[in-house]
Amino acid sequence: MRVAMFTDSFLPARDGVVNSILTTKAQLERLGHEVFIFAPEPCNGYRVDDVYYFRSLTYKRYPGYSFSPFPTNKCEILNDLDIDVIHTHGLLFMGVRSMFAARTMKLPVVVSFHTMITDAAKYYAPLPIPEWMTNRLFWIYLKQLLERADSVVAPTAAIKSELLTYAPAMHRVEVIPTGVDCERFHPENDGSAVRRRYGLDGEKVLLHVGRVAMEKNLDLVIEGFSKLLRKDPMVRLLIVGDGPAKKHYQEAVRDRGLDGRVVFTGFIPDEELPQVYAACDATVIASKFETQGLVGLEAMASGKPVAGINYRAVKELIRKGENGYVFEDDPDSCAEAMRCVLDRSEQMRWSARRYALGYSVQLSVEKLLELYEYSIERKRMVLEGKVF
DSSP states (O other), X not given: OEEEEEOSOOTTXXXXXXXXXXXXXXXXXXXXXXXXXXXXXXXXXXXXXXXXXXXXXXXXXXXXXXEOOSOOOHHXXXXXXXXXXXXXXXXSHHHHHHHHHHXXXXXXXXXXXXXXXXXXXXXXOSSOOOHHHHHHHHHHHHHHHHHHSSEEEESSHHHHHHHHHHOTTOSOEEEOOOOBOTTTSOTTOOOHHHHHHTTOTTSEEEEEESOOOGGGOHHHHHHHHHHHHHHOTTEEEEEEBOOTTHHHHHHHHHHTTOTTTEEEEEOOOGGGHHHHHHHOSEEEEOOSOOSSOHXXXXXXXXXXXXXXXXXXXXXXXXXXXXXXEEEOSSHHHHHHHHHHHXXXXXTTHHHHHHHHHTTBHHHHHHHHHHHHHHHHHHHHHHHTTSOO
């Protein structure tokens, strides 16, 4: 099968969408399929072989991300590549482009709903539009996108339920989480070098991985950590990643007098992430923005329990006392959940690992291939006038 993946973000940017594409692409190619990426041209001249780039502009309010409003000849390229199915991972400009390309080429479209863009828009909107109006406009648009697709991928049951509320006429929507590479992320990985690098030997380490952005709700983590530290002075918080709100969170750490206990690593290459997870005792996710929480599954595959916010997709991943604890949107609750996962890290190590095995990339790609085949067949029937 020959798959064209459209995305609003790709390397050198690193986020959940990019990780999902790379993981899925690698597994599809291991199975003998061919995957072609269509993405906005990076603003810094970065290039990856075999990626088809759209001429783009830079998001001024979100450094490192680009968008592509210009006309292109990508339909000719799709035709030359003899594509079987378009899989769009982008919901904005590239989502629209994938739909136009599919209509022109008479190809089936699968849409993955990775990003709750309505939640992030308030932080990055170029104009001071009221939040209720932004949400309404986005859902009018997203409803059209989702209901025109041949099939839709929701990473979790919580997101599927939410999508059905706004776009009830979707042809088919399936829960297919992004798979985690359970061979790469494993409890036997060695994190000692990471601990030495950041002066963490002999400390309890709580880890946060992801974009350092306002929608990640790190203010709650920092405030909860401050309360936890009063009870357990041996705890350290390792914040891995970079992003537009890094300065804001660094100031929040300084304001609370946590400079010596919170470490901002900045960007860490993807190949080092297994060792980063291995270096911690537990992880924390406070973001309400997540549609899946892939970093939580990577942590569990590494044998690390998760303290996660009791909201949307994150709460769906956590089994109390088995692979982590949930907390409310409250610093005291957050501090207590972080204390629990740190105190019971060793006891939950292998049960967290067993849970993650149910989300292996192999299982996820098997489900995705079935959905591709369904979408191809549905498009064939539509073109023959048998499905309306």
